[in-house]
Amino acid sequence: xxxxxxWPATLVQPVGSPLSLECTVEGTSNPNLYWYRQAAGRGLQLxxxxxxxxxxxxxxxxxxxxxxxxxxxxxLSSKKLLLSDSGFYLCAWNRGAGQGGSPLxxxxxxxxxxx
Amino acid sequence: TQLLEQSPQFLSIQEGENLTVYxxxxxxxxxxxxxxxxxxxxxxxxxxxxxxxxxxxxxxxxFQFGDARKDSSLHITAAQPGDxxxxxxxxxxxxxxxxxxxxxxxxxxxx
Numbered sequence: 131x132x133x134x135x136x137w138p139a140t141l142v143q144p145v146g147s148p149l150s151l152e153c154t155v156e157g158t159s160n161p162n163l164y165w166y167r168q169a170a171g172r173g174l175q176l177x178x179x180x181x182x183x184x185x186x187x188x189x190x191x192x193x194x195x196x197x198x199x200x201x202x203x204x205x206l207s208s209k210k211l212l213l214s215d216s217g218f219y220l221c222a223w224n225r226g227a228g229q230g231g232s233p234l235x236x237x238x239x240x241x242x243x244x245x
Numbered sequence: 246t247q248l249l250e251q252s253p254q255f256l257s258i259q260e261g262e263n264l265t266v267y268x269x270x271x272x273x274x275x276x277x278x279x280x281x282x283x284x285x286x287x288x289x290x291x292x293x294x295x296x297x298x299x300x301x302x303x304x305x306x307x308f309q310f311g312d313a314r315k316d317s318s319l320h321i322t323a324a325q326p327g328d329x330x331x332x333x334x335x336x337x338x339x340x341x342x343x344x345x346x347x348x349x350x351x352x353x354x355x356x
Contacts, residue, residue, distance in 0.1 A: 139285075171331055173251075173348040174288075220287050230342030233278050234335075236287025 132157035136221045136237030143244055149194075149208040151240050153221030156202065161223040162231060163204040165196055168218040168239075177219075180204060181228055216244045248272060249336055251347035259355050260326060266319045266350045268334035275337045277310055277317045282331040282349075324354045 136153045143149060155161050162181050166174040176189045178196035186196050193212050197205045204221060218241050222234040252267045268277070276295045280288035292301050294310035294317060301308045305328075307320040321328055334347045 136287075171349065171351055173333060173346040174335075176344075222287070227342060229344035230275060230337045233290045233293055234280075234288075234344070236289070238286050241285070 132223075132235065134221060134223055134235055134237045136240060138240060139238065140241045141243070143211050143242065145213055145244055146210050149206070149211050149215070149242070151206040151219055151221075151242075153204045153206075153237055154202055155223045158202070158223070158225065160201060161225060162228055163198060163202075164222040164224075164229075164234065165204065165206045166220040166222060168220060170218075174220065178206070179229065211244045213244050216242055218242075248338075248345045249334060249347035251332075251334060251350050253350060254348065255351045255353075257353040257355065258324060261323055264321050264324055264352070266321075266332055266352070267316070268318070268336075268347050269316045270336065271315065272336070273314050273339055275314075275339050275342065277314075277337070278335045278344075279308055279317070279319055280333045280335065282333060283329075288331075288333055324352075326354045326356050328352060329354050 133156045164179045165177040167177055168174050178186055178188055180186050180198045183198055194208050218239050220239045221237040224232045224234050226232050250269045276293055278293045279291045281291055282288040292308045297312045297314045299310045305322045309318050332350045335344050337344055
């Protein structure tokens with residue numbers, strides 16, 4: 131069966147520090163991978179998605195970047211965090227034709243607090 | 246402008262009551278998904294509806310896709326405390342095939 135791992139679960143970082151959140155998927159190959167951000171208890175905002183290694187699409191211009199160095203690994207990064215980067219970050223995967231493919235499978239998220 | 250509007254945004258009711266959550270849009274969707282999310286976890290898929298007018302049941306939960314595929318509803322019968330959570334609808338847009346999420350309905354079932 132497929133599983134998705136996301137870490138760390140919580141993170142407190144000072145303003146101006148770098149960020150690296152990692153997500154890996156097991157049990158499937160060539161998944162579509164996604165990074166979402168969720169405001170407190172609200173809907174999801176798509177940040178980045180990837181349909182293959184090295185292929186990254188950005189939905190919202192911001193202080194963040196994403197990379198996909200391996201087929202089942204997706205990394206969210208920042209060189210210098212801002213207070214506004216605080217939030218709940220979710221990694222997800224699906225199969226098929228991108229966002230219109232199969233429903234999403236989400237990781238358990240990372241709660242990021244920038245102080 | 247929110248492409249998918251969910252209502253109500255917050256709902257708190259007593260155990261045993263019935264409730265309906267709505268997901269509305271002026272856009273047509275190829276399909277629509279419903280997720281439930283508990284605090285500190287990622288959303289989990291409940292159901293996908295694809296055909297206009299489609300009704301799907303999941304125990305006490307009934308999901309309906311509008312005839313024109315622009316809206317959907319989730320009805321819960323005899324709500325239980327275990328139904329508490331954030332309910333999110335998400336639609337796949339026609340053409341661009343993008344997945345857009347509603348802002349969610351925070352449901353609390355009081356024992």
